[in-house]
Amino acid sequence: MASSKSVVIAALFANAAITVLKFAGFLLTGSPAMLSETYHSVSDTGNQVFLLIGIRYSGREADDKHPFGYGKAQFFYSFLVAVLLFGIAGWESVTHGYHSIMHPHPVTTSTETLFGYQFPSHWVNYTVLIGAIAFETYALWKAYLGISRQMKEHNWESLSEAFRKTSDVTTLTALTEDFVAVAGAGIALFGIYLSRITGNPFYDAAASVFIGLLLMGFALALAWENKRLLLGESLPSGDERQLRAIVTQWDTVRHIDDFRTVFFGPEQLLVTADISFEDTMDTESIDEQITVIENALIEHNPQIEKVYIEPEM
Incomplete structure (x- = not known):
């Protein structure tokens, strides 16, 4: 339980800081991929709060109404996270990206002023996304250490086996979110870069759609894994x-x-x-x-x- 909580707290602080940076980047540049990444980070930050609520709630002592305790609260809140990840971050990213593809805005070469210095606006996105990757990589590493301890304890040979068999859905959810966050920031960075060097806004918008599809796919996988535990799965x-x-x-x-x-x-x-x-x-x-x-x-x-x-x- 302590390991799961530390993993979630690390992800919470990382996502909260990244959300502010990404939204500032979007306001300065208007990038569709950057807005998708802002949706993503807002969702992730809220999700960590839900996971912490699940951890706290599941720690309650058993009572007459719940003779086996409240442990399944973590399954419920992790399932809720999967739904929100799909419905908010994933869907909004896809719809915004699709709208940008259908109604493209030309790639601008404007400059921004910060602390008296002028610089091309696209460097705002590059800086924010590289910083996001660094923050999310730290959170991902913390989550990986948590799942690795379980793999060693239960002699699981791969992450896919751990994904199928673990009952610690909080760590599993944090690991999945952090992986998608690193991948999403990388996709956004690549899409913005391609739009910049080609002058074609399609790549930026397409990155937004791809990020949304990635989020929705992993959200479905998480929901399925939580479903098996909510329904009372047995040991393998x-x-x-x-x-x-x-x-x-x-x-x-x-x-x-x-x-x-x-x-x-x-x-x-x-x-x-x-x-x-x-x-x-x-x-x-x-x-x-x-x-x-x-x-x-x-x-x-x-x-x-x-x-x-x-x-x-």
Whole structure:
């Protein structure tokens, strides 16, 4: 939880600073790609606030209405972030870029004055976007460190595997946002540069459309990943088989009648099992064996917070 929070806070400060710079760049130059990047950063800044709310809310203690706690709040707020990323940043970028393609404005060669110095206006965009890439790269690195710790802990071999399997959607969302932010700033920079050297405003506007499509694509992927957890996804089949093997290794266990796992929060796993024990065992022996099995399961997978085993007769 602390790791996720530090990742989000780093992204929040980076995006807030970048939003101001990008909007100033747009006001000075009128670049469609720069406006798209402003939408993007405004959305990202708001999204970090939602993620922090999710982290805070999920830390509430369990109560009568929520006996397993509020861990799924992070899933909900991360899903909300995906929707906003799609609806605000992505859609606005595409529509603004499309409008600029249909109604192009000529590339200007105006100059701006700052602190008594005059310089070409396009250098405002270059400076802002290069600064944005630097800020976002820092935030991306923080998010990558967070997901790398999970990959090492769970022996995941690639980022794509971590994307499919992680239950820490807050870090996953921050990582995705930061990656798209770096890519988007790079695309905007390239589009503005092409428009500048060719005198054709199409490249700037096309960069805006491409940034919007990129945002919408990643937003859909994030929404899908959060959907699986909101609906109560179990552990991957391979990991669940390992837990079943732990249960059946005891001579006192005849067979497993039912075995289920479900995430009820980030890195919070619930395991339930109906187990048939040997007929010769008395109640006290069964209780002792259940305790041993529960401890073995938790030791094998630290994500397991609750285990419920029901002996079958």
